[in-house]
Amino acid sequence: xxxxxxxxxxxxxxxxxxxxxxxxxxxxxxxxxxxxxxxxxxxxxxxxxxxxxxxxxxxxxxxxxxxxxxxxxxxxxxxxxxxxxxxxxxxxxxxxxxxxxxxxxxxxxxxxxxxxxxxxxxxxxxxxxxxxxxxxxxxxxxxxxxxxxxxxxxxxxxxxxxxxxxxxxxxxxxxxxxxxxxxxxxxxxxxxxxxxxxxxxxxxxxxxxxxxxxxxxxxxxxxxxxxxxxxxxxxxxxxxxxxxxxxxxxxxxxxxxxxxxxxxxxxxxxxxxxxxxxxxxxxxxxxxxxxxxxxxxxxxxxxxxxxxxxxxxxxxxxxxxxxxxxxxxxxxxxxxxxxxxxxxxxxxxxxxxxxxxxxxxxxxxxxxxxx
Numbered sequence: 001x002x003x004x005x006x007x008x009x010x011x012x013x014x015x016x017x018x019x020x021x022x023x024x025x026x027x028x029x030x031x032x033x034x035x036x037x038x039x040x041x042x043x044x045x046x047x048x049x050x051x052x053x054x055x056x057x058x059x060x061x062x063x064x065x066x067x068x069x070x071x072x073x074x075x076x077x078x079x080x081x082x083x084x085x086x087x088x089x090x091x092x093x094x095x096x097x098x099x100x101x102x103x104x105x106x107x108x109x110x111x112x113x114x115x116x117x118x119x120x121x122x123x124x125x126x127x128x129x130x131x132x133x134x135x136x137x138x139x140x141x142x143x144x145x146x147x148x149x150x151x152x153x154x155x156x157x158x159x160x161x162x163x164x165x166x167x168x169x170x171x172x173x174x175x176x177x178x179x180x181x182x183x184x185x186x187x188x189x190x191x192x193x194x195x196x197x198x199x200x201x202x203x204x205x206x207x208x209x210x211x212x213x214x215x216x217x218x219x220x221x222x223x224x225x226x227x228x229x230x231x232x233x234x235x236x237x238x239x240x241x242x243x244x245x246x247x248x249x250x251x252x253x254x255x256x257x258x259x260x261x262x263x264x265x266x267x268x269x270x271x272x273x274x275x276x277x278x279x280x281x282x283x284x285x286x287x288x289x290x291x292x293x294x295x296x297x298x299x300x301x302x303x304x305x306x307x308x309x310x311x312x313x314x315x316x317x318x319x320x321x322x323x324x325x326x327x328x329x330x331x332x333x334x335x336x337x338x339x340x341x342x343x344x345x346x347x348x349x350x351x352x353x354x355x356x357x358x359x360x361x362x363x364x365x366x367x368x369x370x371x
Contacts, residue, residue: 022170027163027344027356035155039113043155044351047296050117053110054297055087055096057125062088064129073134076310079318081132083300096297116154117298120147124302131305138305152189156298157262159346160290161190163356164259165197167288171257172198172205178256181210181280183239184263186218188226190290194259195230202229210255212239241273245280252279253364261290265321266308275335281361287337292322293345294353325355332359 040046062085065072072081087093101107107125111118123141130136142148151157172178185191191211198205211222211234219236227234239248241264246252258280267273277287292299300320303309312321323331329340338360346354 022167022342024342024344027166030159030162030166032159032162035158036113036115039115043159044347046114046117046155047298047347047351047353049110050114050121051297052096052100053107053114053118053121054125054301055093056100056102056107057121057128058084058093058297058301059088059097059100061128061132065132070129070133072132075134076307076313077132077134079310079313080300080304083304083319084128084132087297087300093297116147116150117156120151120302121298123147124305128301128305142306149187149189152187153192157189157290157354158193160344160354160356161193161261162197163344164190164261164288164290165193167356167358168194168257168259169197169205176205177207179208179210179254180206180257180259181208181212181250181255183212183241183258183260183277184266185211185213185222186263188218188222190259190261191222192226195227195233199230199233204233206233208235209233210235210237212237214238214240241267241276242269243276245276250280253282255280256282256285257288258285259288262292264289265291265323266311268311269315270312270323270331271335274331274337278336278361283361283363285361287332287359287361289328289357289359290354291328291357292354293325293328295320295322296353325357328357336362336364338362 034040034043036046040049064070065081072078088097101110104126108122111122111125114121123144124131124138127136127141131138168180182191211219211227213219216236216238223231223234223236237249239245239250258277260277264270264273264277281287299322304320309321325340325343333339340357341360342356342358344356345352
């Protein structure tokens with residue numbers, strides 16, 4: 001049975017967990033509550049206003065660095081600086097700067113209308129120069145007032161996470177004994193909508209849900225707060241995609257579905273990380289990736305401030321970690337996956353910038369023979 005008609009990458013079609021059909025159109029038709037409905041008429045308007053606000057802050061920071069002849073911190077921030085400087089010189093950047101407010105007061109008025117994302121922009125924008133020169137730690141801004149948790153549950157991330165939740169619900173409603181593993185689950189931004197859709201009353205919907213992250217730091221809080229209703233269904237374990245899964249206590253080729261939301265791009269080697277994920281999946285098992293497929297001023301300005309955004313520098317991803325859907329298709333096929341079977345996007349073009357991508361793990365012998 002077909003998993004979907006592929007969008008943007010017309011290559012693979014026919015795969016799904018246990019042959020349950022789903023299409024991108026089905027997922028993209030989901031009605032998702034818009035958090036900033038009182039101040040913005042649509043998510044697209046919110047994206048455009050946020051991009052303009054970021055553009056103004058980036059422009060101010062670049063000009064100040066040049067004017068004061070400041071020295072950029074000689075680490076990953078050298079690459080971040082090049083991206084920001086290049087943005088102000090680009091046609092897109094110049095157009096957004098022209099649309100943006102001219103004063104800090106006007107910027108504050110604008111960002112106050114943009115919900116959590118506006119709060120992020122207002123917090124990071126004025127600190128860009130300090131961040132670039134190494135005088136401010138970006139993590140302090142993310143952790144203040146639980147901002148990182150809240151941004152992962154904001155309008156910016158909600159649609160692809162909903163697609164993932166709907167895909168899991170569709171499959172687990174047909175088959176209750178699926179083994180599911182989530183990589184880089186972190187604050188539960190993807191896990192929560194999955195459990196809300198699949199288990200609204202706390203009922204079991206799969207045989208195992210393994211909640212993993214590279215660090216155990218999030219586990220206790222998630223168990224006690226965000227996912228408290230479902231804590232009995234969850235197993236927690238650390239997992240690092242840079243290392244062999246068996247050495248970390250995981251059984252190879254044992255999961256029906258692996259979920260990885262905005263985590264694989266932040267690893268040093270996409271090939272290594274995807275190969276590690278392939279080790280976790282049964283032949284025919286499905287990888288559900290939520291990934292940013294196009295850079296935006298918001299991501300370049302905010303997430304570019306943290307070192308993890310630049311983990312792929314040694315792999316040649318010096319302008320940022322992101323991959324297009326076409327690039328993900330190629331990366332997946334290199335390491336024994338079918339490629340991109342389905343791509344369900346957050347918004348239509350030109351605002352499209354994040355997607356749920358589904359891919360199937362081919363048998364190991366097929367991987368070895370190059371098929």
